[in-house]
Amino acid sequence: xxxxxxxxxxxxxxxxxxxxxxxxxxxxxxxxxxxxxxxxxxxxxxxxxxxxxxxxxxxxxxxxxxxxxxxxxxxxxxxxxxxxxxxxxxxxxxxxxxxxxxxxxxxxxxxxxxxxxxxxxxxxxxxxxxxxxxxxxxxxxxxxxxxxxxxxxxxxxxxxxxxxxxxxxxxxxxxxxxxxxxxxxxxxxxxxxxxxxxxxxxxxxxxxxxxxxxxxxxxxxxxxxxxxxxxxxxxxxxxxxxxxxxxxxxxxxxxxxxxxxxxxxxxxxxxx
Numbered sequence: 001x002x003x004x005x006x007x008x009x010x011x012x013x014x015x016x017x018x019x020x021x022x023x024x025x026x027x028x029x030x031x032x033x034x035x036x037x038x039x040x041x042x043x044x045x046x047x048x049x050x051x052x053x054x055x056x057x058x059x060x061x062x063x064x065x066x067x068x069x070x071x072x073x074x075x076x077x078x079x080x081x082x083x084x085x086x087x088x089x090x091x092x093x094x095x096x097x098x099x100x101x102x103x104x105x106x107x108x109x110x111x112x113x114x115x116x117x118x119x120x121x122x123x124x125x126x127x128x129x130x131x132x133x134x135x136x137x138x139x140x141x142x143x144x145x146x147x148x149x150x151x152x153x154x155x156x157x158x159x160x161x162x163x164x165x166x167x168x169x170x171x172x173x174x175x176x177x178x179x180x181x182x183x184x185x186x187x188x189x190x191x192x193x194x195x196x197x198x199x200x201x202x203x204x205x206x207x208x209x210x211x212x213x214x215x216x217x218x219x220x221x222x223x224x225x226x227x228x229x230x231x232x233x234x235x236x237x238x239x240x241x242x243x244x245x246x247x248x249x250x251x252x253x254x255x256x257x258x259x260x261x262x263x264x265x266x267x268x269x270x271x272x
Contacts, residue, residue: 032099035062039094039105044112046121048246049216050083051112055092059105062096070110087114119217120174120208122245128173130271131250133229135159135166140267141229146213146257149265162187164196169271170228178206178221180228189230202226213257215241228254233264240266 038058044051056079057065067075069082070090084090091107113121123129134140139155165187171179182199204223211218221227221238228240233254243251247270254264 033061034100035096035098035103036060037062037094037096037103037105039092039108041092041108041110044084044110046113046118047083049115049118050085051118052081052083053092053110053112054079054081055094057094057096059094059096059103061100062098062103064097066095066097068093068095070107084110084112087112087117116210116217119242119245122247123208123217123219123242123250124172124174125270126174128171130169130171131268132169132271133161133166134249134267134269135161136269137267142265143262144265145260146263147260149253149263152262162196165229168229170268172206172219176206176208177203178219178226179203180226186231189232200225200231211241212239213241215243215253216245217242228252229266229268230254230264233266 036059040056040058042054044053055067059065065076065078067077067080067082069075069084070092071084071086071088073082075082088111090110090112092110093107094105096103096105136158138158139150140161141153142150142155143153144151164183164185167183168186169181169183171181173179180201180203182201184199185196186198186200188195188197202223202225204221204226206219206221208217208219218239218241221240224238226238227233227235229252234240237256239254239256241253243253243265245251249270250268252266252268254266255261257263
């Protein structure tokens with residue numbers, strides 16, 4: 001079990017346990033071998049936008065295990081699982097406490113992928129991943145401004161997207177290639193004519209990086225005319241910010257939203 005404690009509480013706990021371990025007749029002295037301190041750490045496991053590492057003490061002659069995970073947090077227990085919430089290389093350390101005293105371990109480097117890399121992995125599935133509009137949820141596409149995302153169009157009810165729009169597939173690969181498969185038709189939204197017309201299937205390179213403004217990350221479609229969800233979404237910028245993402249669902253915002261510009265908020269789901 002993993003316990004996260006502040007450092008003051010952990011020191012008090014260690015002192016209490018050490019005193020309890022003393023024999024009542026030894027006038028407060030500790031009697032026993034000094035513990036050795038060592039541990040193993042698993043490879044990071046991506047869970048959402050965090051990375052979990054399980055630490056297991058292999059120490060001897062110890063009954064209390066104090067962990068410093070290297071990211072400003074600490075914990076206790078012989079086996080603990082810690083979730084790192086940011087990327088970097090962290091120096092994890094264990095202090096083993098026994099009747100013979102306390103022994104610190106050597107540090108171990110734990111390397112965690114950046115949040116940006118985790119988002120990219122979720123977008124592409126680590127190789128190639130296909131997304132569709134989430135027609136099972138209400139308001140899969142809304143239109144407005146950054147401050148008021150639904151002010152121009154509040155969206156349709158669940159299941160009410162046109163068939164020629166809801167069957168579209170959008171694939172992202174780790175080669176930074178975006179593929180749009182319109183199937184038989186594309187839904188045209190040009191402010192004058194909203195209808196199913198000839199398909200606009202095609203590919204485009206995309207540039208992935210940190211979000212400008214609200215978002216976990218963003219990508220820009222390089223090819224003029226490329227789009228996601230709506231043909232009139234972010235026509236000139238072709239910027240799509242990832243507001244949220246996991247292994248099943250993603251919310252995009254098309255457009256930078258700068259200077260009160262129009263933005264499209266788009267709910268997507270991984271193709272089954």
